[in-house]
Amino acid sequence: MIYLDNASTTRLHKDVLEEMLPYFTESYANPSSLHKLGREANNALTLARKRVRDVVKMDKIIFLSGATEANNLALKGVMHANKDKGKHLIVSSIEHESILATCKTLEGEGFSVSYIPVNRNGIIDLDTFEKMIREDTIMVSVMLVNNEIGTIQPLREVIEIAHKYGIIVHSDLAQATGKLDIPCGIDLATLSAHKMYGPKGVGALCINNTIKINSIIDGGGQEFNLRSGTQNVPAIVGMGKAFAISSAFDYGRVKIMRDKLLDRLLEIPNTYLNGDRRERIQNNINVSFLAVNGEDMIIKLSEKNIAASTGSACSSNKQHASHVLRAMNLSYEEINGSLRLTLGIDNTIEEIDIAGEVIEDNVRELRRLSPYANKYSRNIL
Ligand SMILES: Cc1ncc(COP(=O)(O)O)c(C=O)c1O
Structure with missing residues (x-):
C-alpha cells in the first residue's frame, strides 16, 4: 500500500514498539503500587513525562x-x-471536531463561544480575533496545524494578543509535534502520539502551573488529580519514545516529495490547492479536482493500493462535508472534489511518482464519466 493518510494516523515506529513490549508482559505492574515492580512502571511514566516535556517545554504533562x-x-x-x-x-472555526463538539456542549451549559473566521487560504483573521475579546473572555483555543488543509496558524500572534488581555491560550498541537518548533507561551497544549509514529489511544494535555483547571473524570486521582484511571503504561512509554526520536524524523525529505507531487497534481487542468502554500505543514497536500467526486476517487485509489482521504460528504463516517473547507468558503464542487494526501517519513520518491500517475489517470477517468465535466473548459480532461 502507498500510504498517504498520515494525518489520520501513522505506522508505529519499530523503535517505539520495541520500547513498549516489556511493559505488556514484564514490567506490567500498576504504576501506583508501592512494590518494586510498581515503582518500575512508575519510573517508566516519569521518563516518558520528561521526554514529552523536553519537546513542549511546559510544566505538567x-x-x-x-x-x-x-x-x-x-x-x-x-x-x-x-x-x-x-x-x-x-x-477558531477550523478546529478539530473534538473542540467544536465540546464548544456545543459548553454552549448548552450556558457558556458563550465565538468562532474566529478564516480567509480563503485557511488562516485565521487576527483582527477579528482581537475584536471578539470581551471582559468575560477566559480562553482562546487555536490549533497550530490544521489536520485537513495543513495550514500553520499564527499562534505566536494569538498568544501575544491573548496575553495582553490576560486570556488563557490553549493549542491543539496534534498535527504539529515532530514537525515544527512549538512557540513559547502556550498555557495548555494538546498532544497525540499516533500522529507521530507512536501508539493509538494515548496523548497528553500539557498545562502550565498557573492555570486553574478542573478534572472532568472522578476517580483515584492519578495524573495530578486531572485524569483518574490506571495509566496505560505501554502506550505512555511508546508516546515518550516517539517524542524522544521525533527530532530525527527527516521532514525536509518529506517536503521535497510533497512539493514534487503537489506540482505534478496542479498541472492537471481545473485543479486547485486548498490552504496556503507557504504557511503549510511539510507533509500536507489538499487539492480539489473539479468534476470529480472525492469518495469515488478514494475508492479508486484504494483499489490501486493508495490510501488517501477527502473532505467531501460522507467521508470517514461523517455525513457532512468538511467544516474546514466550508469555513474557507469553497464552492460545493471544490469541496466535493477535494483530496487530502498526507505523506510520512516512510514514503519513497518512487511511491510519490506512482501516486502522481495513478491520481492523474483517475481524475481523467472520473471526469470522462462525470455529467459535470462539460461545464468546465474543453481542456478539463
Ligand atoms: C488536530 C487534531 N486534533 C485532535 C485529533 C484527535 O486525536 P485522537 O485520535 O488522538 O483523539 C486529531 C486526529 O484526528 C487531530 O488531527
Whole structure:
C-alpha cells in the first residue's frame, strides 16, 4: 500500500514498539503500587513525562487517551474552573471536531463561544480575533496545524494578543509535534502520539502551573488529580519514545516529495490547492479536482493500493462535508472534489511518482464519466 493518510494516523515506529513490549508482559505492574515492580512502571511514566516535556517545554504533562480527550479536558476543565470570572471562550472555526463538539456542549451549559473566521487560504483573521475579546473572555483555543488543509496558524500572534488581555491560550498541537518548533507561551497544549509514529489511544494535555483547571473524570486521582484511571503504561512509554526520536524524523525529505507531487497534481487542468502554500505543514497536500467526486476517487485509489482521504460528504463516517473547507468558503464542487494526501517519513520518491500517475489517470477517468465535466473548459480532461 502507498500510504498517504498520515494525518489520520501513522505506522508505529519499530523503535517505539520495541520500547513498549516489556511493559505488556514484564514490567506490567500498576504504576501506583508501592512494590518494586510498581515503582518500575512508575519510573517508566516519569521518563516518558520528561521526554514529552523536553519537546513542549511546559510544566505538567497529563497522560490520557488522546487528543480528543485532551481537548475536552482543556476546554471543559478551564471553563468550569474559571466560571466565576467569565463564561466566554474563543476558538477558531477550523478546529478539530473534538473542540467544536465540546464548544456545543459548553454552549448548552450556558457558556458563550465565538468562532474566529478564516480567509480563503485557511488562516485565521487576527483582527477579528482581537475584536471578539470581551471582559468575560477566559480562553482562546487555536490549533497550530490544521489536520485537513495543513495550514500553520499564527499562534505566536494569538498568544501575544491573548496575553495582553490576560486570556488563557490553549493549542491543539496534534498535527504539529515532530514537525515544527512549538512557540513559547502556550498555557495548555494538546498532544497525540499516533500522529507521530507512536501508539493509538494515548496523548497528553500539557498545562502550565498557573492555570486553574478542573478534572472532568472522578476517580483515584492519578495524573495530578486531572485524569483518574490506571495509566496505560505501554502506550505512555511508546508516546515518550516517539517524542524522544521525533527530532530525527527527516521532514525536509518529506517536503521535497510533497512539493514534487503537489506540482505534478496542479498541472492537471481545473485543479486547485486548498490552504496556503507557504504557511503549510511539510507533509500536507489538499487539492480539489473539479468534476470529480472525492469518495469515488478514494475508492479508486484504494483499489490501486493508495490510501488517501477527502473532505467531501460522507467521508470517514461523517455525513457532512468538511467544516474546514466550508469555513474557507469553497464552492460545493471544490469541496466535493477535494483530496487530502498526507505523506510520512516512510514514503519513497518512487511511491510519490506512482501516486502522481495513478491520481492523474483517475481524475481523467472520473471526469470522462462525470455529467459535470462539460461545464468546465474543453481542456478539463
Ligand atoms: C488536530 C487534531 N486534533 C485532535 C485529533 C484527535 O486525536 P485522537 O485520535 O488522538 O483523539 C486529531 C486526529 O484526528 C487531530 O488531527
